[in-house]
Amino acid sequence: MEKTHLRESPPARTGALATGAAAVAGLALAGVGASGIAFDIVGGIMAAIAAVTGESGVVDLGFDWPMAAGRAAALAAGTTLLVTAVRRRRRSRGACARCGRPAGHDAAQPEGRGDAGHTSPAGGGRGTGQARGSWQRLSVRAGYLTVLLAAGYGALKVQWGLGGTFGLADPRAFGDVHLWTPGLGDTGVLALIGMALGLGFARTWRPPLRMPRWMPLTAAFVGSVMLVPVGVLGTGLRVAVALGLAKVPLEGLSPWVFDVIYPWFLAWGLAMGTAAVGYHHRTRGVCRACGRGRPAFVRHTGAEGPPAREGAAPTTL
Known part of the structure; x- marks a missing residue:
């Protein structure tokens, strides 16, 4: 039962x-x-x-x-x-308080595949399935957008660490800096982590080294919490500057850097959060509280059952 x-x-x-x-x-x-x-x-x-x-x-x-x-x-x-x-x-x-699946959810029902080729939870009527498919496609695209946004920010900081002057109003603004100077190479590493998370979420990769799935999801949560508030506050500040209501020092940077980077942070944080939520729903597996759902990280070849990938163990929520 x-x-x-x-x-x-x-x-x-x-x-x-x-x-x-x-x-x-x-x-x-x-x-x-x-x-x-x-x-x-x-x-x-x-x-x-x-x-x-x-x-x-x-x-x-x-x-x-x-x-x-x-x-x-x-x-x-x-x-x-x-x-x-x-x-x-x-x-x-x-619904189940832990996973949110409704009482009519059939645990044995096979999962569907969206246009991106990734597994997505099934259940509900045609309208529900279409809405779920649209949401999953959106989350996959958000993952790829996360990769692009993280790569752009990381490239900017790394080129400054290597002595580049793109985005600097004063070429000597940063003086004698190196890639390992605090605030340059380290933020480039954070951008690399963001790229890896976005690609993993978009491709629905299994976490490496038997890493529990909550670890990349927690990293995405922390990243979104870091990016979205800074993006909102910074964008508001730039609007105030444009209206003549505030004035902030540019520290040798071109004004457009601030005009671009804060909306960039906001879009990056929202995209990462959306991608993480979609990944969570595609990989949440069988709920330990209600028993609904099906094992995650499996391929489905037919109605007779979902054979697990070699070396892959089913996960539970």
Whole structure:
């Protein structure tokens, strides 16, 4: 008998209000934490590199341990509240709180393949299947877009580290810098990680070295949380500058670099998040709570069953 963890009756009005309050509080806390987490992470990396190499970074982001810890705690608390709200909402709809699959989901139903050739969960009517296929195609394209955006940003920082002057109003703005100067090569490595994540999500690759799937998904979550707030705040600041409401030093960079890079960050973060969500739904496997779904990372050759790829073990959510 299929094991379910569902509530049969809808939540009371107080339960709905509690769910809404948890969602609002979660968004507020996550917003506070995400507003500066990117500078905390990059600043910490730059400080560590500076301690090893003895070189100062191209910019001084600083690193405040108490503030960084406070923002990380706020982000963690906000994320927890949002997950709690989502699970309460799922239970109120009669779905599994853990995976969100509805009670009518057939665990034995084969998965379909989208136009990109990647497995996607099946179930529901024709309209539902078409919507799911459109979403999966969008998430795959978002993965490839992530690769392009990460590559562009990484190329810009690496060419500065190699002595290039593209994007500099003053060719001597960075002085005597090297690829290992904090803020240049390290951000290039972060861009490489972003490229790998985007390609892996788009191609629905199995995580290497028996790495659990939550690790690349967590990396994508952190990357999106770093990029989206900086993109939003930076784009707003550039609009204010264009309207004459604010003035910021350019630090020897061409103005167009700031006009392009902040919307670039925003698009990169949104694309990575979209690709990660699509990858999660394609690879979430059998739910440990309700038993619905089917093993992930398998090829389906017919209706008789999904033979696993050689050396691939089924995953569970």
